[in-house]
Structure formats: C-alpha cells, structure tokens
Amino acid sequence: MNEATVLFFIIIIFSILVIYWVSITVSIIYRRRRTASLTQIELTFADIVSRYLYNDPKNPLTLPEITQTLRDVGIKEQNKNNIQYLIRLMIRTQRTILGSNFYKLQKLYAQIPPHGVSIKKISSWSWYRKARGIREIYEMNQSQYFDEIFKYRNDKNIYVRREAQIALVVFLGWESLRFLPYLKRNMTLWQQIKIVEKLYDHYPKPELKWLHRAYKTEKLFGKKLLMRIIRKYELHAETDFIINNLNHPDYEVRETAIYCIQTFAVSTPTMDYIKRLYDEIPNATQQGQLLNYIYENSDIDLDFYLKQLYGTNDDLKLSVAEILWNNGYKEKVQEFYYQQYPNAVLNVG
Amino acid sequence: MWDSAEGFFGSYYIYWISVYLFIGYGASLLTLYLSGIFLARRSIKRTKQRSIFLRAEDVVSATDIPSVTVVAPAYNEGLTIIENVKSLLSIQYPYYELILVNDGSKDDSLQRLIDEFDLKRQDATFITQPIPTASVKHIYKSRKKKYTHLTVIDKNNGGKADAINAGVNFANTELVIFTDVDCIIEQDAILKMVRPYLEEDDKEIIGCGGGIGIANDSVIKNGILTELKLPSRLVPMNQVVEYIRAFLLGRMAWSEVNGLMLISGAFGMYPRKRVIEVGGFNPKTVGEDLELCIRLRKHMEEQKIPYKVVYLPETLCWTEAPSDYNILIRQRDRWARGLWETISLHRDLLFNRKYGKMGMLYYPYWLLFEFGAPIVEFLGVICLIAFGIFGWINWPFAILLSFAAYLVGCVFSTIAIFMYIKSFDHYTKPKQIIELLLAAYLEPFYYHPLLLYGQMLGYYKKIFDITSGWGTMTRKGFKVSKS
Numbered sequence: 001m002n003e004a005t006v007l008f009f010i011i012i013i014f015s016i017l018v019i020y021w022v023s024i025t026v027s028i029i030y031r032r033r034r035t036a037s038l039t040q041i042e043l044t045f046a047d048i049v050s051r052y053l054y055n056d057p058k059n060p061l062t063l064p065e066i067t068q069t070l071r072d073v074g075i076k077e078q079n080k081n082n083i084q085y086l087i088r089l090m091i092r093t094q095r096t097i098l099g100s101n102f103y104k105l106q107k108l109y110a111q112i113p114p115h116g117v118s119i120k121k122i123s124s125w126s127w128y129r130k131a132r133g134i135r136e137i138y139e140m141n142q143s144q145y146f147d148e149i150f151k152y153r154n155d156k157n158i159y160v161r162r163e164a165q166i167a168l169v170v171f172l173g174w175e176s177l178r179f180l181p182y183l184k185r186n187m188t189l190w191q192q193i194k195i196v197e198k199l200y201d202h203y204p205k206p207e208l209k210w211l212h213r214a215y216k217t218e219k220l221f222g223k224k225l226l227m228r229i230i231r232k233y234e235l236h237a238e239t240d241f242i243i244n245n246l247n248h249p250d251y252e253v254r255e256t257a258i259y260c261i262q263t264f265a266v267s268t269p270t271m272d273y274i275k276r277l278y279d280e281i282p283n284a285t286q287q288g289q290l291l292n293y294i295y296e297n298s299d300i301d302l303d304f305y306l307k308q309l310y311g312t313n314d315d316l317k318l319s320v321a322e323i324l325w326n327n328g329y330k331e332k333v334q335e336f337y338y339q340q341y342p343n344a345v346l347n348v349g
Numbered sequence: 350m351w352d353s354a355e356g357f358f359g360s361y362y363i364y365w366i367s368v369y370l371f372i373g374y375g376a377s378l379l380t381l382y383l384s385g386i387f388l389a390r391r392s393i394k395r396t397k398q399r400s401i402f403l404r405a406e407d408v409v410s411a412t413d414i415p416s417v418t419v420v421a422p423a424y425n426e427g428l429t430i431i432e433n434v435k436s437l438l439s440i441q442y443p444y445y446e447l448i449l450v451n452d453g454s455k456d457d458s459l460q461r462l463i464d465e466f467d468l469k470r471q472d473a474t475f476i477t478q479p480i481p482t483a484s485v486k487h488i489y490k491s492r493k494k495k496y497t498h499l500t501v502i503d504k505n506n507g508g509k510a511d512a513i514n515a516g517v518n519f520a521n522t523e524l525v526i527f528t529d530v531d532c533i534i535e536q537d538a539i540l541k542m543v544r545p546y547l548e549e550d551d552k553e554i555i556g557c558g559g560g561i562g563i564a565n566d567s568v569i570k571n572g573i574l575t576e577l578k579l580p581s582r583l584v585p586m587n588q589v590v591e592y593i594r595a596f597l598l599g600r601m602a603w604s605e606v607n608g609l610m611l612i613s614g615a616f617g618m619y620p621r622k623r624v625i626e627v628g629g630f631n632p633k634t635v636g637e638d639l640e641l642c643i644r645l646r647k648h649m650e651e652q653k654i655p656y657k658v659v660y661l662p663e664t665l666c667w668t669e670a671p672s673d674y675n676i677l678i679r680q681r682d683r684w685a686r687g688l689w690e691t692i693s694l695h696r697d698l699l700f701n702r703k704y705g706k707m708g709m710l711y712y713p714y715w716l717l718f719e720f721g722a723p724i725v726e727f728l729g730v731i732c733l734i735a736f737g738i739f740g741w742i743n744w745p746f747a748i749l750l751s752f753a754a755y756l757v758g759c760v761f762s763t764i765a766i767f768m769y770i771k772s773f774d775h776y777t778k779p780k781q782i783i784e785l786l787l788a789a790y791l792e793p794f795y796y797h798p799l800l801l802y803g804q805m806l807g808y809y810k811k812i813f814d815i816t817s818g819w820g821t822m823t824r825k826g827f828k829v830s831k832s
Contacts, residue, residue: 006749013756020763024786027771028779128398135402158550159402190403190547193411228413259413285622315477322475 037074038085044073045089052108053101066112083117091139109140119145127157134160138167146171154184162191169198174207177214177229180222187221196228206233215241223248224256231260239264243273246290247280254281258289271298284313291319300327309336364741367732374725375754378718382761388602393662393772396601403548405540409443415523415546416444417539417618420516421530422509423449427456431465433530436572438499442539446498448516449530453483453506462501467492480514480629483507488519509614510630510637517624526618527638531669533564533574534616538665542618545659555645556619556658558612559665560596562775563589565672574667579781584677586788587796588670593785594765597662597772604660608711610646612658614638616666619645634694636687643695643712650704662772678803685723685807686817692720723804755793762789 048069051061074082094105118140121133134152137145149171152164165183168176176199187195214226223245230238242264245257266274275294281287291308300323308320309332321333408414421437423430437447451459462468468489476488482504489501504515513527524546528534535541538559545554565580580586603609612619614637627648630637642658649656671677692715699716701708736742766785770776776785810817 003746003749006746006753010749010753010756013753013760017756017760017763020760020767024763024767024770024782027767028777028782031774031777131402159399163402186550188548188550189413190408190544193408193413193547196413197408197411232412315479318475318477325475 037082041073041075041082041085042089044069045086045093049093049105049108053097053104063111066108070112087117087136091136094140106141110142118142119148122148122152127160131157131159131163134163134167138163138170141170143171153179156185158185158188161185162194165191166194166198169195170202173199173203174210177210177226180214180225181217181219183219183222187225192221192225192228195225196232199229200232206235208235208238211235211238220250220253223253227256227260231263234263236264239266239270243270243277246274247277251283251286254283254286258286258293262293265297268298275301275304284316287313288316288319291316291323295323300324300329302329302332305329306332309333360739360741364736367736371725371729371732378722379757381714381718382598385598385602386761386764388605389598390768392601392605393597393768395605396662397772399548403544405537405544408547409540412443414444415543416446417442417524417526417543418446418448418516418520418522418621419526419528419534419539420448420450420513420520421528421532422452422512422516423454423458423530424452424506424509424512425454425456425458426530427454427458427461429531430458431461432569432572434462434466434499436533436569437528437530438496439536439572440534440539441536444522445539446500446520446522448500448502448519450502450504450512450516452504452508452512459501459503463489466496466499466501468501476519478515478518479625480518482511482515482518485515508632510632510634513637514629514632517621517629520621523621524618525621525624526616527614528616528666529614529668532615533569533572533667535663535665535667536573538616541661541663541665545657545661546618546620549657552655552657553649554620554659555623555649555656556609556612556617556642557661558600558609558617558659559661560663561592561613561615562664562667563592563670564667565669567667577667577775579776579784580670580672582672583788583791584674584796585670585672586784587792588677590762590766590785590789590792592670593769594762596660596664597769598761598765600660601662603711604658606706607657608706608714609658609660610643610707610711610715611639612642612660615668617642623648631694634687634690635683636689636691639687640691640694643691643698646707647695647698647704650707664773664775674799677799678806681800681803682807682810682817685804686811688715688720689808689811692716723801723808726801727805758793759790762786762792 048061048066052066055061070086075086076082090105090109094102094109097105118133118136119142121129121136122145124130124133130152134149137149146167149164149167152160153168155161155164165187168179211226211229214222217223217226227242227245229235230242239261242257242260243266245253246261248254248257261274271294274290278287278290278294281290294304305320305324309317309324311317311320321336324330325333419437419440421434423433426433434447434449437449449462451462469492471488471490473485473488478485483506485502485504487503489503491497491499500519502515502519504512507515516527517525524543526539526542542557542559545557562577563580563585564574564577565582565585567574567578568576579589600609600611617638619641623645624641627641627644629641631640631644634640646656646658671680695712698704698708698712700713704712733742733747763786766782766789770782776782809815
C-alpha cells in the first residue's frame, strides 16, 4: 500500500459521500413534493366521495367526471404509487361508513381507476404484492374474486396464506370454519385473533352448525381458534369444547382453554368436573391459573383445597393457603404450617 | 527519518506487525459495518412490508392479546416522579399494568406518589417472590378509578437490577417491559412491541426491543412528546447521531441474523416466565441489560428451544441524554464496566459449539469489536506516539490514511442518517439534517475522544478493582408544556 493507493481510496470514499449528500437532498425535495401531491389527492377524493355518496340530483356526479377529476390529480395507470394511495384512502373511508353508503363505495371502487389493480397483483411473483392484492380485495368486499383467492389458503408464504384465510372469513363468514380441518399450515396467534375479530365484525350472529362441524378438527391451531371464537361470542352452551381441552396434552391448547374458560361462569357439576381435570394438568403454572378461576367462580370446597394444600408444589400451596386464610380457614393453614415446621411461630397477618 | 526504524533489534518487525494488526482490525470492522448496512437495509424493508399486514388497529379491540406489565424502577426521582408516572400511565394498551418500584429513595418520592395517586397499602402476606430481592416494605394500589392499573412497590435499596426483579416478582402478566421512569414512551408502543410475540410461528420470542431516541430540548405535554427538536448542545446532538447509527444500523442488522445480544435497559420487552426461569437481572453487574439478554439466550440454547431476539426500527421510547461531558463520561465508564463484567461472566461462550452461532460468532464479535475496540484504539494512540518519537512514521502517508479512515466514518454516519430520514419523519427540515450531518462529521474531533476516555476509565477501574457503582446521572428534565 502506498500513498497513491490511499489517495485513490479517498477519492472513492468521497464520491460515495457525495452520492449520499445528493440522495439526501433529493429525498428531502421528493418528500415535500410527495406530501403536497398526496394532500391534493386526499382532498379531491374526500370531495368526490361526499358528492358521490350524497349525489345532488340537480348536479349529479358522473363516473367519467370522477375519472377525469382523479386523472387531473395524478391518478393514472402509469403512476402506481398514486393509485396505491387512492386504494388506501378507499379502504380507510370504507371502514368508517355503514349502510347503503358502504355498498355504494364498494361499487365505486370497482368502477374507477383502481379497477382491476388489486386482482392483477394476485398474479405477481412477489409475496408482498400478492398479499396486498388479496387484502385490498377483501377489504373492499370484491367477492367476485373469491375463487382466485381461495387457492392461496395454504400458500407457503405466511402473509399470502394469512390474507387468503381472512378473505375466506370475510366472504364466507361462519361457513369458512368448515375449511379449518383442511388447512395444512400452522396459524399464529395474530392470525387467530384477526380471524376472530373479522368474523365478529362481519358476522356478529353465530351460526352454530358450522362451529359444530369444525369441532372435529385435529389441528391444534384449529382447536385454539374455535375456543377463541366461543369466548369472543360468549357462547355459554359451547363451553364443553373448552372444558374438554383443559387437560389437553399440548401446552398451548391447555393455555388457550384455561384463558378462554375464564370468561364463563359454569354450573356446580361442571365446576366439579373442572376440579377433577385440575389434577390432570401437568404444569404447575397452568394449575395455578385454573385454581384462580375455580376460586373466583365457585364456593369454597374445603376438601379440594386441603388436598392441594398438602400437595407437592410450593407456589400452589401458597396460593391455596392464601385462599383458605382469607376465607375463614386460618386454623387449617396454621395446622398445615405447624406440621411442616413444628417449632416455628406463624407470623402472618 | 524512516531509516531509524532499524534502530534496534526487532524494531522493523514490531513496526510492521503493529501496522498490519491495526490495518487488519480496521478492515475487519469495515467489512462488518458494510455487511451491517446491507442487513439493516433488508431488515428495515422487510419490517416495513410486514407491518402492512400487521396493523395494530386490526387487533386493538381484541380481547385475546397478551397482558403486559411495565416495570419502572425509581430512586430519588421526587422532583419529576409525578409527571413521569402520569406519562407512563397514559400509554394506550387494553391490558396494561404499571409497576413503579421505589428503590429505597431517600427523598419524598413515595409520599408524593401516595398523595397524588391516593395510594392504599395492600396486604402482601401471600405474594411469592421467585427472584430474591432486597426486602419489600409495602405494596400500594391507587384508590382512584383511573389509576387502577398502577402498583407502587416500596422496597429497601438494592440497585436498579434488584428493583426491576422486585417488579417482575409482583407482575402477573405474560409479558413485562422494563423501562426507566423518566422515559417517554410512544402511545402505541406496546401494541407494536407485542406484534412479534403474536406473529411468531416456529420460534419463541424471548426479547423485543424498540428504537430509542434522544428528546433533549423537545416539548412534552401531558406525558406525550408533542414537538421533537434537535438538542441545542453538541454532546446530546452527537448522541442523536450515535443512537441512529446504533439502533438503525447495528441492532437492526443483528436482528436480521438473530444475533442480538443486547436489548437496551431503557426499553425492552420479555416473557415474564423466561425472566423468572433465569433468575431475573443480575444485581452484581452494572451492565444488567446486556447480561440478562445473553443469559436468556444461553438458557434457550441449553434447553434446545428455538428462539428469537427481535428489534423494531421505529423509535418507541424517548430519553434524555447526558448533556455535559462529565455525565457522559460517567455513563460510558459505567457501560464499559458493565460490558467487562458481562464478557467476563460469560467467557465460557467463547468458541463453544454448544451455544451454536452465539458461541462461535456473536460472542467473539462482542469480545473483539465491542469490548476490544476501545483497547485497540487506545493502543493505536500509544503506538502513534511511540512510533512518532522513534521517528518510524511516514507522516504524509499516516495523515492520508487517517483522513481515509475519517471519511469512512463520515460515510457510515451519512448512510445511517439517510436511512433514518427516508424511513421516519422525525427530522425532516433541511436545517435539522444539516445539523445532524455536521455533528456526525465533527464527532471524531471532540466527542469520540471523550467516549474513549470514559470507556478506558471503566476498564481501568476494573483492572485495578476500584469500586464504583451506577454513579449519579444528573438530568435537566424535559421541557414540560402545561398548556
């Protein structure tokens, strides 16, 4: 290495630095112009939507007029970013309106420049464009494309299949649960939550026949999803499904079952059954969670609690001692304590 | 001048071995940083793309999202504690608890809290403490309905790590967030932080961090950052650049390869279960955040459970940076000691195949380039002086090489600033960007030597076993707008 080499290196580094200075400048200018352009599109769109939804019979807003106005603010086929922004605006607006205007906006979506853009994205090789296309289609309720979306429900890309599964829920509602046993890939907690929320938003009235058919699923994520649905809709008559999973061999299924059952109060015989299941749960933390539920939802069953007090897990014993202590059985706790530590003085309270 | 290198036996070899060692070290670091840029770019792009399908508003009304406890330790924070707690209480998340741990404050922090939030002492007889801590005196809950999610633990002083452990003991949620009581947390930060936990499929998330920004001289209203300004003083301004570089390039790059060994103690989320399994923070080190993250990773490797440590590029937490040289040096001295202690505690990781990539790559990186960098730099200065005295240095060449190294540093800072302004809209005005760039370019002349001094001071204290704890971190406080 000599001075000439270092000098050459400096020139290269300095050139890179200059390139980044230029990039920063361009970025600042672009951001300013883009912000102004987006504001203009947003204002124009707001004006069009308000006039379209509440059309003045004397001065009706026609489709060619809408298309032309949008073109004037840059909504052209070659300007994909602007079209994408318009789609975002439509989805955002559609989420905030109800009734006939909701359907009018969906009709408008199918007729103005973004028309066909979302479905074209589905055939893209990029997972990102594909998933985005599916999302736009179900958000704007374009059910005519259902068949094209359906085939992606088991796609290898997690985002594509997630969006396709949500589209199934949006388009088919409760009936979509019949596909649950046939889904091949795991479903994350996020996806389960989103499906439950979409189902609840679009189909607030439960259709139990589809739920019952889905009970036969052996898929662990399917069981968890069904328990979450029962919880969300507060389906008291369906709690048996949750209870039967309290002692499931899989940790996460049990976790979901314990979490979901906490929404429900159950009858005394059912609670007795839950107490029997309690001993079959192989994890002390989960037993502790279920113990809280049993305590908060039933009368004190001294035999049950004493059995736990003389059990093996220290944390559980402490929880049981607290329950007994606060519910008029101090002497039982003292008796237990003196058995453990015959020479000690109990210093509690 | 050059001929005098032949002055004594072996001097020729000493000189050239030193030169090649320093050049080799610099070149390795340069390669790593370059790879870091590419990885960070990919990671940021991917995070942005994914976030379109993981919008917080899609699940904000869900009842199935995990519950979260924010644990904030406080020691002698009486002057600002009410404002700070109100700020933390204003975070938007449906299942959220705040545990404030008063770590034996000598001022009137506790009384102020009792008065403001109408705190009532609770019965704590049967509460378990899976992690041993200094004794807890009392637990308080607010009687006011709007503050039912606030718990205050009053305990004897045991240090920051001990106070956080007490908070973990009393939390009863799935996830816990550790933060400093004077941090300003973005309103939707928790919703964003739980996202990786909800969406992960085959690997367990054992830690999640978010970007941390500097908010000196910014305006805070009702506990929310309303106007972000660049600090007016140079020291905090340089830390803005340093944080951008560290969080946007460094942490995002390591996150991309699941190599993150550190989640900042100012804002990090963990599953409570795992924190308890490893025994919580280690109160014997002042680098408790780094140490916990490494211990958690080791634990998962030993259990052979697939895991991930993730970072979110967005700035979710704002903090006040040291505003003068003395406080900055004290902070870096403490960080250096924490690093020394952690590296030493986990030396069994070095090239240990049992711990996979962590043993073979990540730990050696930390040892060589995070722990080793100040030492190499310090030795470089000594060699420069010594070789200069012996007359072995070709000064024109050395100056050119230094200038090249300086320019390389400028390029990395410029790239970090460019990526930041492209991804986020915190600093958009040309004046702010120019100021950031200037601060970055001036950094090697006045800021970096201070960091080196602070780090070497920390190492010196460790070598000579000079006892030094956390030290006092005097803060000016944010500008609070009451209007």
